[in-house]
Amino acid sequence: MQTEVEAPVMEPLSFRNVTRRYPRVTALEGIDLAVRQDELMAVVGPSGCGKSTLLELVAGLQEPDAGSVTVLGATDAAARREASAYMPQRDLLLPWRDALANAALALECQGVPRAEARRRAEPLFERFGLAEFERARPAELSGGMRQRVAFLRTLLPGRPVLLLDEPFGGLDSLTRSSMQHWLADALADEPRTVLLVTHDVEEAAFLADRIAVLSPRPGRVVAEIPVELPRPRDVTSPEFGQLKRTVLEALGL
């Protein structure tokens, strides 16, 4: 009983003094970050500051050179990978699979038979605004729809930690804005622990519970800015403008 009281609340995702070096550059140095249960943490920083490396470390695609990355209490790469769902910037849908089969791929990779995987992916299409596009090939879908299929593929295995690498970076600004609203609504319905990497300050301010600002290479955390604004957020309010200014100042802009 005593231990339970004394033990700190375990964050689902934490970085402890993480450094990652490549042969020619140091990408990340001394990163300390913790993302709380059902919190969306946005990481903003200039290009090349190691934002994507941060996500790949969590996803078990890379190993830190120093320090440790802990996901749901586990530090080994396989366990980190199984606890986290990684969504790259580009949708990377397979052109020969229809939308449903593309989403189902995530389950097939876990050994679920094809037909069963399709059956389990199908009910989600309605909720993602993709009803009646199950049989469409990626080439027949708009950019926003493709991104939603990719997002569905990310969510389907039910992994607790979401890793989003500039998920809307490739979309035009109107589609991006509507996808941001859509993601905010989806997370309001079904909260998740999310680490979102972006270079878009407005996107971070709109979606995040907390914003971590990284310095140029080697990436270090130079500021952690809590976002107290109520949701849905009004991007035209003075408070929102103030928040953006705070983030931009931390970025040195």
Added chain:
Amino acid sequence: MRFLLGTLLIALFVLAWQGVASLESVDDLTLASPVETFQALQDDWSLLWDNALVTLVEVLLGLALATLGGVTFAVTMHLFRPLRDAAYPLLVASQAIPVVVLAPIFVLAFDYGMGPKLAIVALICFFPITVNLLDGLRSVEPELLKLMRSLGASRLRTLRSVELPSALPFLFSGLKVAATVSVIGAVFGEWAGAEEGLGRLVLLGNNQLQTPRVYAGVVLLTLMAVALFALVALGERVACPWNRKEQPA
């Protein structure tokens, strides 16, 4: 429009051929005119057809052998990186072998039958199939492979769901090249020693100064290669519908 232009070009080619063949200075034994060639096609049709079937069987079986071997070899090389690096020079060397020289040795080794022809067709076709498929298997974007790893996909799952489908258009490119050179391979094989086949018929016709029959044989061999190419292209359209370049308007 495309069809019309194609027909027009062929008509122009035949006309030019007829024109050159009608020149006084051109020996009838060197060049048969399209009219003479067509005449030979008619007169010797059953002879030509029977021999063409023999050559066609050699070509098809050789191609099948090369495809089977090429796909197996490429996939194995792809899965075992050290093997790929070690075997690549051998693969290139296999294509550098002068088949014309090798053909008689194959005949010595396998006798006059189908064996040496299959071996030569397969040897020529193996290279474009293997190299194209290997390139295709390696063409997958690194980010996609990363995604598959993050999804927890096994090596075989990634091969089956991502690498092989990505490589399919490349395989068909290799098959297109293979289909066109396969006929040449069969002819070489027959020249080294055969009792039947279009290649042998053309060689005999040459020796017997039956120039129109030689040209008729060549026309049939060409048509065979073109038909095989078209068949592969059709197969590609059916097998990789996502890969069509032209977008619907």
